[in-house]
Amino acid sequence: MAGFADLNLPQGLDKKSLQSLLDTAAHLGYSAVALNHVIDFKEKKQEIAKPVSPSELFPSLPIVQGTSKRIKVLTRLTLIVSDPSHCNLLRSTSANIRLYDIIAVFPKTEKLFHIACTTLDVDLVCINVTEKLPFYFRRPPVNMAIDRGIYFELLYTPAIKDSTMRRYTISNAISLMQICKGKNIVISSAAERPLELRGPYDVANLGLLFGLSEGEAKAAVSTNCRAAMLHGETRKSACGVVYTVKKPRKVEEEETAVPACKKAKTQA
């Protein structure tokens, strides 16, 4: 079973509050989180900085509750694109972009949403949850994104903060579900304070409210996050990633490979 993951913790916080966020996330049972670095192209002169390495930032990571492993911290870059020219950056083989584990785009217009779903080499497409959707989702780009293994990200923290945003979150989520039929959804937090984080099962239950089925809702906080993480990893390699896991060999199984009755016959 894939562990739970929260692919959006803002990076712009000071170290102390980030540490408390990480502690809370580990305590709630998340086995992986991603530190999100946001770049808005509207503001001039945005340089893509190198990702901070989590191991430097936190010498000792908290242990995930219920396991003996430490929490996994990834880096993530989110580009807010409002003009087609901004996408050139993603096409060019910029060195710093390659260093991030996960790359997400936040398209502001329908055309950019189409480009993001069909051509851009990204892992996540963020869905606006803080205001009314500026465009309708259409089936062709969404289907294309699902085929390419790109995931749609919904945030739940705005829904906790404000009741108007809660309405937009739910309505935008439902209109997305009508098109994507509950496939390829990732729900993450974007929480700035520990009290804005929610446990993975609470988030899965929230998925039911967005119109997901129980299985899809649980996948939105576990397997889909893992798939997005692996999709990001394939970008660094030529075509794919394969993991090998050493399996403890079962000794007694080999011994009984020959049934007892046959053994007796060969001996005799």
Next chain:
Amino acid sequence: MAAAAFERRVLRRAAEHHYLRVRLELPDGGARPNAAQFKQLVVTALRELHGEVGAALPVDVLTYEEKTLSAILRVISSGLVKLWSALTLLGFYQNRRCAFRVLQVKPCGAGWLPPDVSSGSKLGRLPKPTAFS
């Protein structure tokens, strides 16, 4: 002794009620709700997300401990998703941030509740809510 700690229960049909063990997290210092205010908070959360229909959902606070801010809630099974999502999306208590941590959800209250309360449900009688409801 360890073997006796487990008890197998088979539910023949969908359970009537679900039980939630929750803990309210508040920032340090400041007012702590008493049992009545806690119930009020739950109903407010339900009304905020689901309107009057949500507020009318039969929810009981079976136990509430003011010291640890933990409580056991009982809700009819059809309203579980509504109650749970309302608790998840509650963000403020008296204009200060708060968070409900849902610790456990199960379709049977045995094991958490005092025996007289939980055995009442086995006989088909509804257990009487001990705290304000």
